[in-house]
Amino acid sequence: MSEVEGTPEGPKIGVDEWVARSEERSGVRGGRLAPLYARAERLPWWALLAAAVGVSALVPFISSSDYVIRVAVNTVLFALLALGLNVVVGWAGLLDLGFVAFYGFGAYLYALLSSSQFDLHFPALLSVSIVIVSSALLGLLLGLPSRRLVGDYLAIVTLFFAQIYVVLATNADRITLPWNDGPTDISGGPNGITDIDPISILGYEFGSTRSYLWLSLGVFAVVVVALQFINHSRTGRAWRALREDSLAAELMSMPVNRLKLLAFMFGAATAGLTGTIFASVQLGVFPQNFDLPLLITVYAMVILGGAGSIPGVVIGAITINVSLELLREPANARLLFYVAIGLGLVTLVRPWRKLAAICVGLVAFGIVAYQLAEWLRPAWVSGTIEGGRFAGLLDGWVIHPVDSTHLGNAGFILLIVAVLALTELRGIWRSILLVPTLYLAAFVWENRLVVEPSVTRILLLGALLVVLMSWRPQGLLGTSRVEIV
Amino acid sequence: MSRILELKGISKAFGGLQVIDGLDLHVDEGEIVSVIGPNGAGKTTLFNLITGVYQPDRGDILLEGESLLGLLPHKITQRGVARTFQTLRLFLNMTVKENVMAAAYGRTRAGVVRSILRTPGMRREEREISALAEEKLAFFGQRLMGYRWNQPAYSLSYANRRRLEIARATATGPRVLLLDEPAAGMNPKETYEITELIAQLRTEGGYTILVIEHDMHVVEGISDRVVALDHGIKIAEGTFEAVATDPRVVEAYLGTKAAATK
Numbered sequence: 001m002s003e004v005e006g007t008p009e010g011p012k013i014g015v016d017e018w019v020a021r022s023e024e025r026s027g028v029r030g031g032r033l034a035p036l037y038a039r040a041e042r043l044p045w046w047a048l049l050a051a052a053v054g055v056s057a058l059v060p061f062i063s064s065s066d067y068v069i070r071v072a073v074n075t076v077l078f079a080l081l082a083l084g085l086n087v088v089v090g091w092a093g094l095l096d097l098g099f100v101a102f103y104g105f106g107a108y109l110y111a112l113l114s115s116s117q118f119d120l121h122f123p124a125l126l127s128v129s130i131v132i133v134s135s136a137l138l139g140l141l142l143g144l145p146s147r148r149l150v151g152d153y154l155a156i157v158t159l160f161f162a163q164i165y166v167v168l169a170t171n172a173d174r175i176t177l178p179w180n181d182g183p184t185d186i187s188g189g190p191n192g193i194t195d196i197d198p199i200s201i202l203g204y205e206f207g208s209t210r211s212y213l214w215l216s217l218g219v220f221a222v223v224v225v226a227l228q229f230i231n232h233s234r235t236g237r238a239w240r241a242l243r244e245d246s247l248a249a250e251l252m253s254m255p256v257n258r259l260k261l262l263a264f265m266f267g268a269a270t271a272g273l274t275g276t277i278f279a280s281v282q283l284g285v286f287p288q289n290f291d292l293p294l295l296i297t298v299y300a301m302v303i304l305g306g307a308g309s310i311p312g313v314v315i316g317a318i319t320i321n322v323s324l325e326l327l328r329e330p331a332n333a334r335l336l337f338y339v340a341i342g343l344g345l346v347t348l349v350r351p352w353r354k355l356a357a358i359c360v361g362l363v364a365f366g367i368v369a370y371q372l373a374e375w376l377r378p379a380w381v382s383g384t385i386e387g388g389r390f391a392g393l394l395d396g397w398v399i400h401p402v403d404s405t406h407l408g409n410a411g412f413i414l415l416i417v418a419v420l421a422l423t424e425l426r427g428i429w430r431s432i433l434l435v436p437t438l439y440l441a442a443f444v445w446e447n448r449l450v451v452e453p454s455v456t457r458i459l460l461l462g463a464l465l466v467v468l469m470s471w472r473p474q475g476l477l478g479t480s481r482v483e484i485v
Numbered sequence: 486m487s488r489i490l491e492l493k494g495i496s497k498a499f500g501g502l503q504v505i506d507g508l509d510l511h512v513d514e515g516e517i518v519s520v521i522g523p524n525g526a527g528k529t530t531l532f533n534l535i536t537g538v539y540q541p542d543r544g545d546i547l548l549e550g551e552s553l554l555g556l557l558p559h560k561i562t563q564r565g566v567a568r569t570f571q572t573l574r575l576f577l578n579m580t581v582k583e584n585v586m587a588a589a590y591g592r593t594r595a596g597v598v599r600s601i602l603r604t605p606g607m608r609r610e611e612r613e614i615s616a617l618a619e620e621k622l623a624f625f626g627q628r629l630m631g632y633r634w635n636q637p638a639y640s641l642s643y644a645n646r647r648r649l650e651i652a653r654a655t656a657t658g659p660r661v662l663l664l665d666e667p668a669a670g671m672n673p674k675e676t677y678e679i680t681e682l683i684a685q686l687r688t689e690g691g692y693t694i695l696v697i698e699h700d701m702h703v704v705e706g707i708s709d710r711v712v713a714l715d716h717g718i719k720i721a722e723g724t725f726e727a728v729a730t731d732p733r734v735v736e737a738y739l740g741t742k743a744a745a746t747k
Contacts, residue, residue, distance in 0.1 A: 226601045233600030233607070234614070237579070237587040244576035251536055253562040253591025253657045262597065481578045482639040 045228055048311065053221050060210035069209045071325045073281055076216040077274055079317040082301040083223055083310065084270030089299075090307035091236065092263035093243025095151060097295060098142060098158030101165035102268040104290030105138055106131045106275025108169060111193040111285045112186070124199040128276050135272025136265040143264035147257050150246070162295060169287040192286035199280045212281040219277065223270060227310060230266075239263055240308075297324075300465055306478020315476055320461065327457040330450045337445055337460070341438065344467075354431060361435040366397040369439065373399045380407070385446055398439075398446050408448035415440045488550075489514045489693050490535070490566070490661050495544030497527075497534055497717075504530045505541070506717040512661065517687055517694045519704045521728070522714035523737055528697045529571055531714070532663050535695075536568050537561040548661070563591040567659035569650040571666045571697070575638040582634040584649060585618035588656040614656075621652040624690075625682075644675045651682075655690060662686065664696040668703045680706040701729070713737065 059072045081103060088096045113120050113127040122130070146157045173189030176182075187193065199206045199215065206215050230236045242249040242256050250256045279285045297320065305316020327333045349355040373380040383400040401407050418437040425433055449456040474480040492510040496503070504527045512518050520528050533539045535546060537558040546553045553561050567588075576584050593614060595607035622629040625648045633641070641649060647667060654662060667683065668676045680703050686692050698704050704711060704725060711728040713721040715737040721728045728734055 229601050229603055230597065233597075233611070234587075234590050234593050234595060235597055235600055237583055238590050240579055240583075241576045241587040244578055245574045247538070248570065248574035248576065249587070250558045251538070251562055251568060252588040252653060253559050253567075254587070255557070255559050266597075479578070479637075482637070 045310075046225075049221060049224050052314070053217050057214055057217055060213060066209055069213055071322070073209060073213050073216055075318055075321045076213065076220050077278055077281075078298065078301060078321045079314045080216070080220055080223060080274040080277075081271060081298045082305065082313040082317040083227060084267045084274065085298055085302050086307060086310070086313045087227065087230075087239075087270070088263050088267035089302060090309070090313065091231070091239040091243060092260060093239075094260060094263060095155040096158045096264070096267065097155050098161035098165070099267060099271060100290050100295045100298065101162045102135050102139060102271035103275045103278070103294075104165055104169060104285075104287075105268075106135050106272030107279040107285045107289070108187060108193070108275075109134055109272070110276040110279045111196050114197040114280075115193055116195050117185075117188065117193050121197055124197065124280070125201060128199070128273065131272045131276050132269050135275075136269040138272075139264040139266075139268025140261055142268075143261040147260045162292070166287055166291050169290070187287075190287060192284055192289075194284035196279050196283050196285070198283070199277070206280070209281070212277065216277050216281075219273065223273075224310060224314075231310070235259070235262065300461070302475075304465060304468055304475055306475025308481075309475070309477045309479070312475055312477030319476075323464065324457055324461060327460060328453060330453060333453060333456065333460075334445070334450060337449075338442075340464075341441070349431075358431060358434055358438075362438050363397070365435050365439050366442075370397055370399060379403075383447075394442075394446060398442050400446060404447035404451075408444060411440055411444045412448060415444050487514050488512075489548070490695065491547040492531075492535070493545045493547070495534060495541040495546060497530060497539060497541050504717050505534065507544070508714075508717065508719055510712060510719070512693055512695050514693055515687065515691075516709045517683065517696065517707050519708040519711045519725075520695065520697045520714060521699070521701075521704060521711060521734075522720075525716075526714040526737075527717040528714055529665060530717075532568055532665055532697065535561075535663060536566060559591065562657050562659070565658070565660035566663065567654040567657040567661075568663035569647070569654050569665055569667065571669065573643075573646050573650060575646055575649060575653070577639040578637055580635050581629060581638055581641065581649060582615075582618050582622070584638050585621050585653050585656045586614050588653045589614040589617055589658075592658050617656060618652075621656050622649075624652065624655070624685075644671050647671065647679070651686075655686075655692070660693060662690075662692040662694045664694060664698075666697055666699060668698060668700045676700060676703060679703065683707045705729075 056072060056076065060069050063069070081099075084102075085096070085099050088094050088099065109131045110127050112118060113122045113130060114124060115121070142158065142161055146154055149157055169187050170190055172187035173185045173191075174183035175186055177184050199212075206212055238249065238254045238259050241252070241254060242259055246256050249259075278289075282289075301316040301320050302313050303316070304320060305314065306312030323336070326336055345355060345358065349358060370381060380399055380401045383402045383404055385394055385398070385400050399407075415437070418433065418440055422430060422433055422437055449459070468476070472478075488511050490510075490512040492508060494507050494509060495505055496507055497505040508527075508531070510518075510531075520531065522528055530539065534541050535553070537553065537556055537560070540554065548561075548564055548566060551564075553564070553566075556564070576587060579587065593610050595604075595610050599607040619634075622634070628645055629641075629648060629652065633645075638646065638649060647670070651662075651664070651667065664683070668679045671679060683694060683696065683703075684707060687694060694707075696707065708725050710723065711721075711725050712719060713728050713731070713734045715733075720733045720737060721731040723731075
């Protein structure tokens with residue numbers, strides 16, 4: 001180490017520095033991948049952005065399936081939403097639960113301006129510009145009464161706003177206007193608005209899903225660049241300062257109220273812009289597109305990826321949306337399920353001998369349980385395992401009764417009890433209980449969860465969130481934040 | 486010397502509790518004035534009134550002859566009054582340098598659009614406040630320099646956090662600096678340093694300083710004038726020797742003989 005600086009009689013900062021860098025030292029990754037990690041960390045942000053956009057743009061050439069491309073488009077839209085929410089929640093620290101209303105507002109406004117609903121058919125660029133400006137203004141309007149609210153209070157008020165939006169969209173199909181006889185249909189009610197014009201720019205009409213992928217990727221790149229620049233400007237610093245301590249920010253010459261409104265407007269404008277693409281790619285908008293489940297999903301993306309980090313929330317959006325799609329198909333879901341359990345075991349159970357013992361124990365436990373069940377009551381093992389890959393491997397190991405519902409439900413409850421017990425136990429008992437718990441998980445999975453994918457998706461997403469959040473509370477790429485020191 | 490900050494008969498009550506009662510106080514340009522008093526005397530409330538966190542019930546606060554009443558805190562800071570906090574209020578999860586750069590908000594102009602477009606003017610401004618932050622941090626010697634710039638503020642020691650608060654306050658470009666217990670929680674050596682530093686802030690930075698302090702050695706070392714408060718009333722004012730020996734000040738800190746023998 002080089003000579004430490006400091007006055008001869010003053011304190012040496014060498015020790016200080018060494019302590020302060022402990023995190024850096026312990027963060028050094030070893031192994032064969034170390035140079036790769038180091039290189040990835042040195043990459044500038046624009047290179048990462050270019051790589052991400054470039055690879056995503058190639059999706060239509062890798063798979064010609066319209067479904068895959070549509071999932072890609074949705075993922076980009078989710079990433080855009082997560083980026084918008086990140087401005088409000090991640091940077092300015094405002095718990096805005098009304099965020100999806102701006103998304104819905106953007107989509108509906110675009111639908112009204114560019115469809116046969118009122119026969120307006122504005123050019124796409126004009127509609128999109130109107131939507132962005134109006135969404136920002138709506139954000140301002142929502143922000144005005146709530147700018148003095150913080151935390152829970154702000155959350156309640158904005159949640160109320162989100163609910164009002166859904167109610168309005170569902171019921172604005174019979175509005176009585178003073179200059180019109182009879183009720184006017186504005187939003188199309190529960191049936192929404194359909195036959196929305198596709199976006200066309202300078203004569204090029206975005207007709208196919210793949211063209212929408214490229215369009216949304218283009219918008220995504222522009223939004224990321226804008227946000228990156230904002231983040232490293234006085235406005236971005238001021239947002240983060242008010243998130244940390246709004247009183248101190250105010251006293252350090254930052255106009256906190258105006259900055260809060262600005263964050264609301266930014267989030268709202270991003271959401272509105274995303275809404276226009278959503279409306280045009282789906283060719284229709286419906287009230288239930290913008291309800292609470294969407295809000296929860298976007299929040300999960302931001303929190304999972306790491307609130308405050310641009311690459312973080314994008315990775316959060318990709319992880320959650322792609323997992324949700326993969327879980328639609330039972331065969332994929334099964335693969336994902338066992339791979340996740342396997343990965344969890346490999347990363348969490350040390351040393352290797354213990355891991356091997358658990359694996360051997362698990363296989364043995366299954367075979368014994370299967371034989372026992374067959375001997376006790378043959379009906380317990382004569383049901384069918386839902387088809388797909390790897391189903392054959394499980395025959396002879398996992399119990400699959402003819403009538404799986406009741407036993408499966410019982411197993412489910414038993415599984416919850418076992419998992420709870422697992423968190424309370426320590427040492428050898430934990431390892432021993434782990435074996436039947438894992439078997440039980442496989443049993444419940446094969447008999448109950450695989451047959452009901454819609455419930456399973458949400459359940460697994462919840463489990464994923466719980467596990468990830470306890471493993472990395474700051475999110476995948478977020479930096480751990482300190483509240484009180 | 487001209488009056489830079491003047492408080493005329495200000496009062497503030499929280500419910501039935503009169504925290505500041507008809508207080509007159511003035512600070513002249515280039516002066517270092519200390520405010521002392523027992524806990525609950527209203528010292529921090531005084532700072533909160535000057536910086537606009539609270540509005541006084543009565544009275545007026547003048548900065549260079551202009552009233553500060555009714556202005557939002559960030560406007561008051563932009564006019565040239567900056568403060569530190571007794572209970573440190575740094576932006577803990579931002580880096581050391583960002584803490585200081587954020588405080589330069591009031592002296593920069595680049596708006597959102599210019600930031601997104603990264604206009605030459607905006608980039609010049611960024612370079613300027615980056616240099617400004619480095620200059621303000623350099624005031625504390627090597628303590629907040631180099632590798633520290635990119636570390637989060639929460640990684641700093643307590644004494645360094647106090648220093649960073651001072652650096653952050655000076656980055657707003659103040660004329661009057663309000664320091665709320667700058668030596669609290671520091672060891673004797675650091676306390677000695679901070680005494681030197683406050684003197685330096687005046688000579689090198691040209692700031693007029695109003696300081697709340699409990700450590701009498703610091704008060705003695707820095708003050709041109711000392712003001713003693715008790716229950717929101719000014720009980721003594723003058724040189725350190727005069728105030729420290731004033732019977733009412735002694736009584737406020739230690740109680741009366743009669744009370745002690747009761």
